[in-house]
Amino acid sequence: MFMAKLKQVLPSGARDISFFEQVYEVVKLIPKGRVTSYGAIAHFLGTKMSARMVGWAMNAAHADPSIPAHRVVNRNGLLTGKMHFATATEMEEKLNKEKVKVKEDQVMDFEKKFWDPSVELT
DNA sequence: AGGCTGACATCGC
DNA sequence: CGCGATGCCAGCC
Numbered sequence: 001m002f003m004a005k006l007k008q009v010l011p012s013g014a015r016d017i018s019f020f021e022q023v024y025e026v027v028k029l030i031p032k033g034r035v036t037s038y039g040a041i042a043h044f045l046g047t048k049m050s051a052r053m054v055g056w057a058m059n060a061a062h063a064d065p066s067i068p069a070h071r072v073v074n075r076n077g078l079l080t081g082k083m084h085f086a087t088a089t090e091m092e093e094k095l096n097k098e099k100v101k102v103k104e105d106q107v108m109d110f111e112k113k114f115w116d117p118s119v120e121l122t
Numbered sequence: 123a124g125g126c127t128g129a130c131a132t133c134g135c
Numbered sequence: 136c137g138c139g140a141t142g143c144c145a146g147c148c
Contacts, residue, residue: 019145038130042143050143051130057145058129074130081129 019045023057024064026117030071033098034115035107037075044117051075059084070094077110 022045030036038051038058047053054072061067062084070091074080079102082091092102101108 042130047144049131050145052128052142053130053144055129056127060146062129069129072129075132079129084129 020057020060023054024061024067027061027067027069027072029121030068030115033100035071035073035100035113036115036117037073039075040116040118073107077107079105
């Protein structure tokens, strides 16, 4: 269960030097009112084929409040990870505050709000 | 050392 | 149109 791994989200050591940090960096760099996808981040990090890694990284990211994980959605602009937030509505509420409209757990104008790190950060 | 898991992405039936 | 199976990679048991 996720509970089991939830405990290891915060390792006592500082040996968290992995692409996790890269994911954190990218996610933190996401402009307000913008969103990106796991696939885009994965691509930016080089592991474009496996967006799962990004999702996995985000799993650990949710432990860090400074990481706007709510701005990261799946390829369809769907808030698939909302269930991992404190509350199921927190994600879309935060997005709404950033002028990002969410309908049916889906980001509206996703393509317009989409922020591609491989393009914006290059 | 081997196997399981994961907030995805895609194709297949 | 819905559910299932597969690929990818890294971390953890």
